[in-house]
Amino acid sequence: MTDQTQTQPQGHAVIQSYLKTLDASPGVYRMLDGESRVLYVGKARNLRARVSNYARPAGHSGRIARMIANTASMMFLTTKTETEALLLEQNLIKQLKPKYNVLLRDDKSFPNILVTADHAFPQIKKHRGAKKEKGSYYGPFASAGAVNRTLNQLQRVFLLRDCSNAMFESRTRPCLQYQIKRCSAPCVGKISPEEYGQTVNDAQRFLGGKTTDIQARLASEMNAASEEMEFERAAALRDRIKALTQVQTAQGINPKGVTEADIIGLHMQDGQACVQVFFIRANQNWGNKDYYPRVGADVDAAEVLEAFIGQFYDQRDPPPQLILSNQIENPDLMADALTGKLGRKVELLVPQRGEKAELVDGALRNARESLARKMAETATQAKLLKGLAEAFDLPAPPARIEVYDNSHIQGTNAVGAMVVAGPEGMLKNQYRKFNIRGDALTPGDDFGMMKEVLQRRFKRLLKEDPDRKEGHWPDLLLIDGGAGQVSAVASIMREYGVEDIPMVGVAKGVDRDAGKEEFHRVGKRPMALRHNDPVLYFVQRMRDEAHRFAIGTHRAKRAKAVSKTPLDDVPGVGPGRKRALLAHFGSAKAVGRANLSDLKAVAGVSDALAETIYAYFHERG
Numbered sequence: 001m002t003d004q005t006q007t008q009p010q011g012h013a014v015i016q017s018y019l020k021t022l023d024a025s026p027g028v029y030r031m032l033d034g035e036s037r038v039l040y041v042g043k044a045r046n047l048r049a050r051v052s053n054y055a056r057p058a059g060h061s062g063r064i065a066r067m068i069a070n071t072a073s074m075m076f077l078t079t080k081t082e083t084e085a086l087l088l089e090q091n092l093i094k095q096l097k098p099k100y101n102v103l104l105r106d107d108k109s110f111p112n113i114l115v116t117a118d119h120a121f122p123q124i125k126k127h128r129g130a131k132k133e134k135g136s137y138y139g140p141f142a143s144a145g146a147v148n149r150t151l152n153q154l155q156r157v158f159l160l161r162d163c164s165n166a167m168f169e170s171r172t173r174p175c176l177q178y179q180i181k182r183c184s185a186p187c188v189g190k191i192s193p194e195e196y197g198q199t200v201n202d203a204q205r206f207l208g209g210k211t212t213d214i215q216a217r218l219a220s221e222m223n224a225a226s227e228e229m230e231f232e233r234a235a236a237l238r239d240r241i242k243a244l245t246q247v248q249t250a251q252g253i254n255p256k257g258v259t260e261a262d263i264i265g266l267h268m269q270d271g272q273a274c275v276q277v278f279f280i281r282a283n284q285n286w287g288n289k290d291y292y293p294r295v296g297a298d299v300d301a302a303e304v305l306e307a308f309i310g311q312f313y314d315q316r317d318p319p320p321q322l323i324l325s326n327q328i329e330n331p332d333l334m335a336d337a338l339t340g341k342l343g344r345k346v347e348l349l350v351p352q353r354g355e356k357a358e359l360v361d362g363a364l365r366n367a368r369e370s371l372a373r374k375m376a377e378t379a380t381q382a383k384l385l386k387g388l389a390e391a392f393d394l395p396a397p398p399a400r401i402e403v404y405d406n407s408h409i410q411g412t413n414a415v416g417a418m419v420v421a422g423p424e425g426m427l428k429n430q431y432r433k434f435n436i437r438g439d440a441l442t443p444g445d446d447f448g449m450m451k452e453v454l455q456r457r458f459k460r461l462l463k464e465d466p467d468r469k470e471g472h473w474p475d476l477l478l479i480d481g482g483a484g485q486v487s488a489v490a491s492i493m494r495e496y497g498v499e500d501i502p503m504v505g506v507a508k509g510v511d512r513d514a515g516k517e518e519f520h521r522v523g524k525r526p527m528a529l530r531h532n533d534p535v536l537y538f539v540q541r542m543r544d545e546a547h548r549f550a551i552g553t554h555r556a557k558r559a560k561a562v563s564k565t566p567l568d569d570v571p572g573v574g575p576g577r578k579r580a581l582l583a584h585f586g587s588a589k590a591v592g593r594a595n596l597s598d599l600k601a602v603a604g605v606s607d608a609l610a611e612t613i614y615a616y617f618h619e620r621g
Contacts, residue, residue, distance in 0.1 A: 010034065010072045016055040018074050022048040026085045027078035028092065031100075034072040035469075040100040043089040045082045061298040067100045083337045086330070090310035102307035103294040110279075110316070111147045112139030113154075115204055120193055121168070121186040122200050124160045126151060138207040140316070142279050142287025150286070157240050158203040159184035159191075166579050181239070209259065209282030257355050259283055261321035265363030266305050267371050271297035274371035275308050276363045281319070288363070290370040302329045313338060322348050325360050325367075381423055387535040388476075392504055392521065398475035399423060402457075405480045405546040406436075406449045407554035416453035417550035420474075421542050432457075433553045447488045450479070454492045462496060474501060480543055482507035483520045490522045506543050567591060570616045572609050580604045581613075592617040 010033075024046045031040040031054075044050035054060075054068055079085045093101050114127035116135040126147045131137050141147040154160060161168065161183050163175070168187045177183035184191040184199065191199075202214050222237035263278035273295045279286040291312075295304050306328035318338045328334060331348045338346040351357040385397035401421045406414065416434035420427045434453045465472050479485050486505035493499060505520035517536070518526045529536040566588050567578045584602045585591045591599075591613065599610035 011069050012055055012057050014071055014073065015051060015068065018051055018076075019048060019055060022051055022076065024048055025078040026080070026082040027076055028085050028088045029077075030075040030092070030096075030098075031067060031071045032073045032075065033070045036073070037469075038096045038098045039067055039070055040098050041089055041092045041096060043082070043085040045085075047076060047078065063100060063296045063298045082333055083340065086310065086333055086337050087314075087341075090307070090314050093307070094311050094314055100296070102299060102304050104291060104308055104311040105294060110140030110142065111144055112137045112141065113147060113150065113207065114138075115160075115200060115207075119165055119168075121161060121196050123162060123165070123168075124151065124154060124203065125162055136204060138204075138281070139286070140279060142277070142289040146287030154203055154206070155182040157206070158199045159240075160199060160203055161186060163187070166583055169583060207282060209284065255280060255283060255285075255355055255359060258321070258323070258359065260319045261323050262319050263323045263359045263363045264305070264309070265325040265360055265365075265367045266301055266308070267364060267367035268295070268301055268304065269371060270375070271295065272371060272375060273304050274367045274374065275305070276367035276370065277312075278359065278363050280359075288366065290367065292371075292374060301326050306330060306334060309334060310337075313341065318342055318346050320344065320346055322346065323356050323360060324348060324350050325364050326350060378424060381425055384534060384538045385423065387533075388538065391529060391533075391535050392476070392502065392519070394476065394502055396475075400471070400474045401476045401478060401542065402474040403478040403480075403542045403546040404450065404453060405543075405550040406446055406453070407547075407550035414449055415550060415553045416449055417546055417553055418453070418457065419542065419546045419549050426542075426545055431549055433549075446481070447485065450481075450485060451488060451492050454489060455496075458493070458496045458498060462498075477501060477503035478539065478542060478546075479503060479505045480546065481505050482518070483526070486520045486522060506539060566617070567613075570613055572612055577604055577609070 026043075026045050027047050028041065028043050029047060029051065030038050031042075033039055042050065051074070054064075054071075060068065077088065079088060093103065097103055109128055111126050111128045112131075114125055114133060114135050114137055116123045116125070116133060118134050122135070126144065127133070127137065128144075139147075141150065151162065155162065155177070159182065162177070163171075171187035174185040174188055174190065175183070178185040178190065184196060186193075186196050202217075205214055218237050218241050222234050222241065225231075225234040225237060258280050259282065261280045263280060265276045267274050267276075273293055275291045275293060276288060277291070278288040291308065293304060293308055305324065305326060309322065309328065318341065320342075322338075327350050328348070335346055335348050349356065351360060382397070388394070388401075389397045399422055403419045403421070405417050407417065414436035416436060418432045418434070420430035434456060436449050436452055461473060464470075477489065479489055482505050486503060489503055489505075490499075493501065493503075503522065507518045507520060507526075508516070516528070516531070517540070518528055519539075520526050529539075567573050567581060573581070580602055581591050582588065585594060585598075594614075596610060596614045599605060599613055600607055602610075605613070
């Protein structure tokens with residue numbers, strides 16, 4: 001019997017065949033393997049010239065040579081300019097995550113500070129996401145912690161409220177924030193709208209870098225209050241000046257000659273990279289964050305940094321200056337692309353001396369130290385995975401471990417949780433939660449819950465990655481439970497024809513103490529590990545992380561259920577009108593008892609909606 005499958009041609013010959021139809025237009029090209037998976041996305045000023053380079057049989061780095069050898073087809077998209085090609089390239093890289101591109105894996109949004117503009121007494125608060133609320137936004141800040149520290153400082157200095165509008169309207173006496181001198185209590189008239197407006201202006205000037213002006217004005221007001229023998233007011237102003245001085249001292253890096261810029265330092269070592277970004281806004285340091293883009297051993301720094309910048313600012317507005325540790329491949333092209341995105345000029349600088357060079361040195365030092373820590377953690381993790389394989393007789397150290405747990409209270413608000421670990425530690429962007437749907441389940445049926453979770457998980461895996469080539473299949477399952485749980489899981493896996501994935505049940509010992517766990521495997525006797533074995537601690541950490549994630553998910557679901565009211569089911573009543581109704585009547589029960597004329601009196605509730613609400617509650621009896 002002869003094999004009828006034909007091997008699809010790959011490599012230089014395939015690439016060469018595209019040259020006949022390509023011209024000198026700028027654009028983006030994609031290289032695909034025999035199964036149409038994208039290997040690489042690139043841009044070109046001249047598509048024909050760029051592709052002809054790949055058609056050469058020699059002169060390539062090891063990474064590019066492997067990529068060419070695996071190429072079975074290509075796709076092309078022409079653009080009007082090379083700048084458009086650059087932007088499209090970075091967008092496609094983030095979308096498709098090709099194997100041979102430098103890839104920025106952490107792409108979370110950054111928080112901002114928002115001073116609202118929809119109230120006579122503006123609120124100051126942390127904001128993340130689309131800027132839809134009316135007000136002034138300041139940021140980005142590197143982390144929620146950096147925002148919280150700045151908000152805490154601003155409240156100490158300017159005494160601005162951070163409570164919601166609904167809470168503000170419901171106050172009849174000052175809250176704790178007023179007692180601890182973090183708010184001026186505008187909710188109960190402790191400050192006039194004019195005075196409060198001045199403090200809001202001061203806070204905004206501070207966030208804009210005008211701290212010297214503010215201190216001078218506060219000092220003048222303090223002296224005037226003292227001369228008029230308003231000693232209490234003078235003391236309050238003195239405390240604000242002192243707090244403002246402490247804020248400036250605590251910020252550390254406060255460059256004089258850099259008003260608004262991102263400082264970006266790259267350090268590479270042994271095929272790994274760390275990019276450190278410092279956010280400088282209004283001559284103040286608003287925090288820093290490290291990134292670990294996926295790179296290869298033969299990728300140079302210019303390519304890594306250009307790819308990072310392109311992907312990092314794909315969904316973010318860049319500042320007017322990017323101060324870099326080293327040059328990128330196409331600085332003018334990148335500057336044009338970012339300028340078009342921001343709508344004003346963006347400069348890319350590689351300083352050699354002066355304050356900017358010192359800032360870059362600081363970013364490089366942080367990148368170097370962060371990468372050293374990361375590599376040490378990775379080495380330790382590799383040793384733990386090897387130990388795990390030896391302890392549980394696995395064929396190789398697992399690249400992906402999935403840990404499952406359930407959480408509920410007497411069967412209510414039941415959730416399943418999956419956490420994932422691998423060579424880089426706990427992979428939090430791979431965690432998944434499962435709202436238990438089984439109506440036929442007996443409350444508290446842990447076996448039934450686990451069955452539903454695993455059925456949904458592996459049904460999806462078999463549908464989306466049946467050939468196990470995307471790296472989403474686990475090499476080991478850890479189950480919180482004993483022999484019964486493992487047996488139940490094994491039967492579920494058999495239903496789906498998946499019997500080659502090892503699984504281990506982690507059960508508390510006879511005293512239910514950490515350190516005395518028993519491990520259960522299919523067809524094998526229970527076993528234990530030495531109480532001081534690092535592998536035991538590793539398993540405990542993974543199990544505890546699954547438990548923490550499951551409980552957190554359960555609490556969030558329970559809190560949502562607790563906050564649910566009958567108003568949630570009334571047609572036409574959204575979050576805003578729900579808040580207005582609750583603020584007016586005090587409770588959903590009172591809304592249900594209200595007569596039609598009272599409902600019509602609520603701000604934002606039309607006559608038609610009032611009739612809908614009235615009918616909803618009274619038709620239900």
